[in-house]
Amino acid sequence: MAVFAQLTDLHLRPPGVLTLGRIDADRHAAAAIDRLLLRHGDIDAVIVTGDIADIGEEDAYTRAEMLLSRFSVPVLVMPGNHDRTAALRAAFIAWPGVVDEPVAGKLCHAREIGGVMAISLDTSVDGLDTRSHHGTLGPAQLAWLDETLAGCGPALIAMHHPPFRTGTGMDGIGLSDADAFAAVLARHRNVARIICGHVHRVIIGDVAGVTSMAVPGVAHQVALSLGEDRAQLVMEPPAYAIHIVEEGNGVSHVGYVDDYGAPVSFAEMAANAAPPQ
Template identity: 45%
Template sequence: MTLIAHMTDLHLRPRGLACYRVSDTNMFAERAIRCLKSLDPQPDALVITGDLTDRSDPREYAVARELLSRLDMPVFLLPGNHDSTSGMRREMSSFPGISETGDGKICYTAKIGDVQLIALDSHLPGSPKGELGPWQLAWLDSRLKETQVPTLLALHHPPALSGIVHMDNMGLVDADALAEVIAPHAHVERIICGHLHRPIIASFAGKVMTLAPSTGHQVVLDLTENGPALFNFEPPAYFLHYHSEATGVVSHMAYVEAFPGPHHFFADEGVVWPGDEA
């Protein structure tokens, strides 16, 4: 079996600075990494689908390098709208795939256990929207035709709409072109992404899209037409993508918070469950 952890939207800041003045994203990220290190079994890899940093500041990338160095597993990165392709390539070049050339984009493939990861770069300079672009879409098409290995497609901007209008307005501008590329390929078992700071499951091009919440603050769930852009501190979480021959890809959401338990399912003394009568 293969187990892949998926985190997103860490929004790391220079040490001592909060994100949006009130979100201690570095502390939240520390807790998420500590939680990940406590898992048994340990994941085969961690994928972070963008917004590793908040402003693509070299000091933020330095925090990221120190934090991720604590993990005894490969870490696969790709840029979000708050990062930059050039900044990530310069500051995180020691991480797998980052230094590969891709017509200006960070895109690469990696084998993780019995699963193929294809990482895509949807960063669009000067815009919160995302774009893959013709070169990267052609590259993706050729990669998908090379093998029938079960594949996870990773990018920052979700290609499917969520109903949260202000976030959908800064979505993936060439989502229709992406759909044309991936629709014929049954071995694309999951699209994993971030950007919306909420756990969202949707269908896209006949595939399952799994959008992970942030390890820090979350976007307020507002499905009204003109809802404002607001965030809150709902519990941070991440996804674990489990794959086996018997199951295919199964996605579990894991919370960073510590909760009471675990407890055994014992009935009160003297209580007999229906069907268990002597």
């Protein structure tokens, strides 16, 4: 069994600078890590599914590296459409899979954790520079994924862009080669879960029969609005996810970063409840 914590869409600016002029992304990220360390001491790895920085600034990655180095378990990082891969690589140079380049130009990585192959894929296309925020895996990375899945047992795939249509305005900046990804997946039966970010809310889809889950951002969320052609920011609660892979099956949970008070025992509440009238 392997337990993975997922953090996504941290959207960090340099310390002291608010993201989009209103979001204290640094505080959200620090609180999310506090919460994971306090509540989930049993995690085997942390996966950060992109948009670590908001506009790709070096200082934001330096800060992210400092925050994430509090974990004693492996941390896998990958770029999203708001990242600059070169700056990300420079800050995380000593981290697993950051220097390896099994596919030229892509920051992808496969690492066995607790008997599960954790595969991180790079969907970024230098969106900040090209002003095109869609994602693409590319034929070479898909071939590497095909080969990796053929040679491993149970697997979990992590990527920034969801490989399915969401029915929201975010589809306009979705994964361009989702069909080719699905075709690779259909050739294998060992993927327990696909996890992603980008859409800044919980959205679950199926890809070649595999449950694929996008989770809320640590920094901010996108409003639920079906059929719209534009996305709008909403300050719903920042969150993280816990994914458990056991005997080839996945189960996923979403936890919240903010403090909603200490948990209270139902048995204790029942003992103190008013008797039936």
